[in-house]
Amino acid sequence: MKLEYSVRIDRLSENDGGGYLATVAELPGCMADGETPELALKNVQDAIVSWIEAAKAWKQHVPEPTVPSALAAARRLARLGGSTPDIEAPPRRRPPGFINN
Numbered sequence: 444m445k446l447e448y449s450v451r452i453d454r455l456s457e458n459d460g461g462g463y464l465a466t467v468a469e470l471p472g473c474m475a476d477g478e479t480p481e482l483a484l485k486n487v488q489d490a491i492v493s494w495i496e497a498a499k500a501w502k503q504h505v506p507e508p509t510v511p512s513a514l515a516a517a518r519r520l521a522r523l524g525g526s527t528p529d530i531e532a533p534p535r536r537r538p539p540g541f542i543n544n
Contacts, residue, residue, distance in 0.1 A: 448508045450487055452480050469506045470494045 448467045455462050455476065463480045465487035467473040473494040477483035498505045 448491060450484060452483055465490075467491060467494075469509055 452465045462478045463483040465483040475486035475490040
């Protein structure tokens with residue numbers, strides 16, 4: 444099973460060396476940096492694997508992702524042919540007096 448965690452990417456100040464920092468809230472202390480957001484994201488994927496391996500070696504609990512990432516949701520949507528039967532859009536509300544021609 445592939446685990447997909449939500450990743451937060453923040454710009455680092457020049458005082459902190461510049462670049463970007465990617466963190467994973469569900470995995471305390473799991474983070475990585477990179478010169479670009481893309482590189483920080485790539486690096487944090489490696490950090491996630493290392494974090495999980497270390498937790499298992501120490502017989503610690505490995506949390507499941509709590510919220511599907513936007514990328515995971517987009518992949519799921521594409522896999523299902525553009526619709527998700529278990530998710531319904533809220534009904535559209537029209538303003539009072541709206542006339543549909």
